[in-house]
Amino acid sequence: MRLLTVGIVLTIVLAIISLFVGVSDVSLGALLSSSAEDRPMQVLVMSRIPRTLAILLAGSSLAIAGLVMQMIVRNRFVEPSTAGTTESATLGFLVVTLLAPGWPLMAKMIVAAMFALAGTALFLRILRFVPLRDVLLVPLVGIMLGGVIGAVTSFFAYRFNLLPSLLAWSMGDFSGVLRGRYELLWFGLAGTIMAYIAADRFTVAGMGEDFTTNLGLNYKRVMTLGLIIVSIVSAVVLVSVGSIPFLGLIVPNVVSLMVGDNMRRTVPWVAVLGAAFVLACDIVGRIVRFPYEIPISVVVGVIGSGLFLYLLLRKRHNAA
Amino acid sequence: MLRNLRWSRPTIVLAVLALVALISVVCFMTLGARGSWDFIIPFRGRKLLGLVLVAYAIAISTVLFQTVTNNRILTPSIMGFDALYILVQTAIVFFLGPQMLSLMNPYAQFGMEVVLMIGFSWLLFQWLFLSEGRSLHLLVLVGIVFGIFFRSLSNFMQRLLDPNAFQVLQDSFFASFSTIDTTLLGVALGVVVVVTLVLWRMGHTFDVLSLGRDTAINLGVEYKRSVVIILVMVSILVSVSTALVGPITFFGLLVASLAHGLVGTSKHKYILPAAALLGVIALVGGQTVFERVFEFDTALSIIVEFLGGLVFIILILRGAAR
Numbered sequence: 249m250r251l252l253t254v255g256i257v258l259t260i261v262l263a264i265i266s267l268f269v270g271v272s273d274v275s276l277g278a279l280l281s282s283s284a285e286d287r288p289m290q291v292l293v294m295s296r297i298p299r300t301l302a303i304l305l306a307g308s309s310l311a312i313a314g315l316v317m318q319m320i321v322r323n324r325f326v327e328p329s330t331a332g333t334t335e336s337a338t339l340g341f342l343v344v345t346l347l348a349p350g351w352p353l354m355a356k357m358i359v360a361a362m363f364a365l366a367g368t369a370l371f372l373r374i375l376r377f378v379p380l381r382d383v384l385l386v387p388l389v390g391i392m393l394g395g396v397i398g399a400v401t402s403f404f405a406y407r408f409n410l411l412p413s414l415l416a417w418s419m420g421d422f423s424g425v426l427r428g429r430y431e432l433l434w435f436g437l438a439g440t441i442m443a444y445i446a447a448d449r450f451t452v453a454g455m456g457e458d459f460t461t462n463l464g465l466n467y468k469r470v471m472t473l474g475l476i477i478v479s480i481v482s483a484v485v486l487v488s489v490g491s492i493p494f495l496g497l498i499v500p501n502v503v504s505l506m507v508g509d510n511m512r513r514t515v516p517w518v519a520v521l522g523a524a525f526v527l528a529c530d531i532v533g534r535i536v537r538f539p540y541e542i543p544i545s546v547v548v549g550v551i552g553s554g555l556f557l558y559l560l561l562r563k564r565h566n567a568a
Numbered sequence: 569m570l571r572n573l574r575w576s577r578p579t580i581v582l583a584v585l586a587l588v589a590l591i592s593v594v595c596f597m598t599l600g601a602r603g604s605w606d607f608i609i610p611f612r613g614r615k616l617l618g619l620v621l622v623a624y625a626i627a628i629s630t631v632l633f634q635t636v637t638n639n640r641i642l643t644p645s646i647m648g649f650d651a652l653y654i655l656v657q658t659a660i661v662f663f664l665g666p667q668m669l670s671l672m673n674p675y676a677q678f679g680m681e682v683v684l685m686i687g688f689s690w691l692l693f694q695w696l697f698l699s700e701g702r703s704l705h706l707l708v709l710v711g712i713v714f715g716i717f718f719r720s721l722s723n724f725m726q727r728l729l730d731p732n733a734f735q736v737l738q739d740s741f742f743a744s745f746s747t748i749d750t751t752l753l754g755v756a757l758g759v760v761v762v763v764t765l766v767l768w769r770m771g772h773t774f775d776v777l778s779l780g781r782d783t784a785i786n787l788g789v790e791y792k793r794s795v796v797i798i799l800v801m802v803s804i805l806v807s808v809s810t811a812l813v814g815p816i817t818f819f820g821l822l823v824a825s826l827a828h829g830l831v832g833t834s835k836h837k838y839i840l841p842a843a844a845l846l847g848v849i850a851l852v853g854g855q856t857v858f859e860r861v862f863e864f865d866t867a868l869s870i871i872v873e874f875l876g877g878l879v880f881i882i883l884i885l886r887g888a889a890r
Binding site for chain 1: 719885
């Protein structure tokens with residue numbers, strides 16, 4: 249518990265740093281001496297605070313989505329970007345942008361979430377053909393399924409001359425976050441809270457269908473709830489900031505090494521560490537090539553795939 | 569059953585494939601041609617040469633890589649080799665600086681890239697394959713994640729170099745068969761010819777190598793030496809194809825699986841030419857169809873990725889069911 253407090257304090261410190269990093273000068277002195285209409289204050293309210301909030305929300309909810317997914321698929325190595333979920337959400341967003349460009353963002357997000365749900369359901373369906381549930385085969389099939397869905401998406405994007413915008417959406421990047429453009433991410437917080445409330449159910453569901461039914465829980469219903477949380481979070485993050493690969497894989501695995509697999513205990517950890525990790529990566533991305541920015545998905549991609557390799561090649565991988 | 573044994577199934581398949589390949593080449597050169605032939609022949613000829621070289625390089629490198637690793641699912645590009653080439657390319661620019669590079673001859677640069685590529689892919693191979701007790705699925709997954717890692721790392725370095733050139737940098741991650749880098753065509757041709765000669769001289773060992781390490785050693789093949797040579801050649805071929813068109817993950821897998829399915833034997837005498845011819849048919853024929861009939865341009869690489877991904881999922885699920 250004390251450690252968790254340290255984690256929370258660390259996240260708050262990072263969040264405060266994040267408020268003051270950027271091209272436009274926003275220092276504490278400038279803020280105190282300026283009135284509400286001045287430039288530093290405006291930058292803070294319009295850009296920095298929304299950006300930091302978006303990072304906190306996206307980071308924690310994506311990490312939670314990964315955790316939920318790992319529980320219901322019963323595999324350590326799945327998360328939205330290794331199960332075709334992110335790619336399906338991208339396809340859905342592209343389809344709705346093509347067919348109904350005038351719809352509000354909220355409606356587009358719902359369509360993307362439906363596609364994400366369908367894509368994840370397809371993934372689970374394919375997994376039924378994997379008889380022994382080979383631990384490594386599951387993410388392998390997921391990544392490939394994502395590749396196939398991604399090819400369909402780029403085909404249509406190419407056909408309708410949307411390839412550059414597709415690349416822009418799917419590249420996770422917080423630099424475009426302003427007030428009024430991130431609020432959908434609060435749905436991610438709702439997902440996190442839902443995951444916390446249903447944590448015990450997911451823990452039980454993680455032990456298998458027979459065990460769950462024995463304990464008097466409706467296995468199907470728990471699975472559906474989990475899938476809905478994962479799909480909504482993936483769609484919301486994709487629509488607001490783009491995709492952030494491997495986040496949902498790295499954070500829950502690190503937490504599971506630290507505190508084990510009881511989801512009631514791991515949910516707060518995963519949420520806090522997810523937020524802190526994305527904050528740190530975003531700050532790095534903003535500082536390395538100052539005054540330019542390196543998008544978060546590139547930074548997380550390097551660190552995330554590196555850590556994933558480490559998890560895979562550890563001598564004794566005690567995978568699920 | 570065919571009475572005449574000289575016309576066995578593999579021979580017929582090869583003959584048919586050669587014919588189809590020839591037809592696609594002719595169509596590629598002639599369809600929709602307007603204007604003077606003096607212009608068209610060198611213009612399309614150069615593109616054709618590029619496509620044929622890429623098809624050949626990918627097909628041969630994939631089949632031989634599968635022979636060495638003793639496996640029909642692994643291919644150099646699935647193991648991240650072409651992403652590695654892009655990383656090497658980026659790293660050279662990153663550490664030497666763009667100014668230094670503009671002074672350098674493109675051939676010298678390509679040579680340096682190939683040498684580094686051979687070194688790194690050998691290390692990667694050594695590390696992944698020669699340590700004991702790693703399952704196939706772990707290897708494939710690690711290879712794929714290595715690919716993602718190399719790609720993110722090159723992306724990161726390219727952004728450090730020039731944050732504004734976003735669009736330009738995206739190009740190097742997206743394969744395109746319609747814009748082939750023609751400056752390297754000559755040297756690529758030379759390299760491919762040399763590689764072919766080297767492989768030709770050791771061709772008799774391929775069938776034995778595909779029986780596995782222990783059997784190959786028992787039958788008197790210098791296992792380690794042969795594997796090293798083949799791997800070096802594979803790295804060179806991957807460098808050639810990636811330098812010409814960019815990374816294509818599944819083309820090799822597609823071509824090699826089709827070749828195995830059509831020819832029905834695993835003798836390299838038949839598999840290698842069949843894979844190369846299939847590659848030519850897919851690239852030249854496909855490009856003709858897309859350019860002339862549907863008027864799409866880069867769509868071919870997207871469709872190759874789509875089909876290849878499906879084939880991969882099917883192969884791996886079938887393997888799991890067994």
